[in-house]
Amino acid sequence: MASVRERRRSDGTRSYAVLWRDPDTGRQTSLTYDDRNDAVVAQQLIEAAGGHAVEAARIADAVRHRGPTVDDVVTEHIDLLTSVGADTRSHYRRQLAAHISPVLGPHPVSSIGYRHIASWVRSMSARGYAPKTIANVHGLFSAAMSTAVRLGYRSDNPCARVELPKSQATHDEMTVLTQAEFALLLSHVPSHYQPLVLLLIATGLRWGEATALTAGDLDLSARPATVRVTKAWKRDENRRWYVGPPKTKRARRTVSLPDELVDVLLPLVATKAPDELLFTNTVGNQLSSSRFWTTTWTPALDAAAAPRRADGTEDPDAARLTKRPRVHDLRHTHASWMIAAGTDLFVLQRRLGHESIKTTTETYAHLLPDQQLAAAAAAGRAMSGIALGSEALRSSSSAQ
Structure with a gap:
């Protein structure tokens, strides 16, 4: 979509123009750089952002003034973490190398916008990565961008409000055993x-x-x-x-x-x-x-x-x-048995060692028997009129 053209100035120096058409106006637009590498970086970022003028203006400024790259900032974020162990820190570095650096790593962190993040997420999905893997990598990148805001490298987090792919699995992710x-x-x-x-x-x-x-x-x-x-x-x-x-x-x-x-x-x-x-x-x-x-x-x-x-x-x-x-399903089975026996979710949260009651609720609320019985009863009351109507319809069909 965008191209780079080399031009010679009257004084003999060279410039490099990035040319593309703005999808909103249809007009040809250009940015000029003295350094070819800067022009190539701008070309890649403008293409990833779809050529929209707002992103192009930010990209132009970010490439000219450079600043830290995405690789620099995510690495700094990982190094600054104070509540993780060496194994987690090493895991984050592997995520950076495998999923972030190849696509976004060399670009100035201030040049990255919403469209870059959305395109990056789509590319991971297209390569067959599971929704959970994408969510984990996106979570690391989003946390790093929040750190970038705190450190003054950019004014906002481009990961905000990017919708992530949802699991298409038709089976339960946990397996619960009976006694x-x-x-x-x-x-x-x-x-x-x-x-x-x-x-x-x-x-x-x-x-x-x-x-x-x-x-x-x-x-x-x-x-x-x-x-x-x-x-x-x-x-x-x-x-x-x-x-x-x-x-x-x-x-x-x-x-x-x-x-x-x-x-x-x-x-x-x-x-x-x-x-x-x-x-x-x-x-x-x-x-x-x-x-x-x-x-x-x-x-x-x-x-x-x-x-x-x-x-x-x-x-x-x-x-x-x-x-x-799985062996881990013994943990889910334990939770299921506890809920079936009437254990309160707050008690179960402490027993399982969940940091937040939200984790317990989102994982196991569907197993609450009282809520399931109450919901079934409510659905039955709502359906009672339809059932009567169906009986009348059957009677009418028989008469015909």
């Missing part, structure tokens, strides 16, 4: 790992929290017995594991334990020193989530889905698990 389904799955989990799986379903702890527990974190003599969550497995900037604080401030919490779980955990705790990991692999080391998935969880799912007799042949009469839950 019978969980019991079937548990029966196929090796006995060494059953106490861990039972703790996950009974407390809703995250994997990284549960596998970082030490024997001293449990108070099994209290009434009710409790587990204190103060740490979780993390990765450093080199992807090495270490034990650090849990996900958020709210994730530091005390969770009560049912008596049935206490009976399972007592023999295990009795064999551990207070500072020893409560749950380990079979040789006493840290439990790897990926290895647990491949060597323990997936085989248990497969066995529960296709139960076999002692001779190895498939048993067509045995109960089967038709769902394929």
Whole structure:
């Protein structure tokens, strides 16, 4: 749409004109630069912005005065963060390198407008990235642009009010098990790992929290017995594991334990020193989530889905698990069971360690049985007149 033309001035110097047509007026418009690289940058930005005059004016000024680039500002934003660990900071740098730098990175941060952001989001969607991935990357960029405003690099956040793609999935993102389904799955989990799986379903702890527990974190003599969550497995900037604080401030919490779980955990705790990991692999080391998935969880799912007799042949009469839950779905299942038992969402928020009640509500409100019954009753009252009308219509059809 835009082109760059080289021109020679009367004094022998060269200039570079960026030419394009304004889509609003249809008139040919131009910007002139002394440096070819500046003209090429302006050309790219004007094309991305659709050639509109308002964006073009800002782009012209930003390219001439340069200032920090998008790469500079996002990097500075990541470096200035005070509430994240080394693993999160490293993750943000990888997001910058993979998703932001190739498209927007070299451009002056003050030149970026709404249309650039919208086009960038569309391009990620066109490349097949999931809506959640796009939302995460956009969130990082938006936070960096807010930092740019605070530092005086620009006057506004161009990410504001950019609509992000929504998931087109037709299935639920969480898989919730019934008590019978969980019991079937548990029966196929090796006995060494059953106490861990039972703790996950009974407390809703995250994997990284549960596998970082030490024997001293449990108070099994209290009434009710409790587990204190103060740490979780993390990765450093080199992807090495270490034990650090849990996900958020709210994730530091005390969770009560049912008596049935206490009976399972007592023999295990009795064999551990207070500072020893409560749950380990079979040789006493840290439990790897990926290895647990491949060597323990997936085989248990497969066995529960296709139960076999002692001779190895498939048993067509045995109960089967038709769902394929993730380990994290034990947390969702715990929440579902708690809600079904009448637990208040504020209590559930604290138990799960959600930073905000909004997270709990948005994730689990659809499971509230009282609200579902009330909604069904209201829908029934609203439909009662339609049902009577349908009966009259059937009677009329029969008479004809």
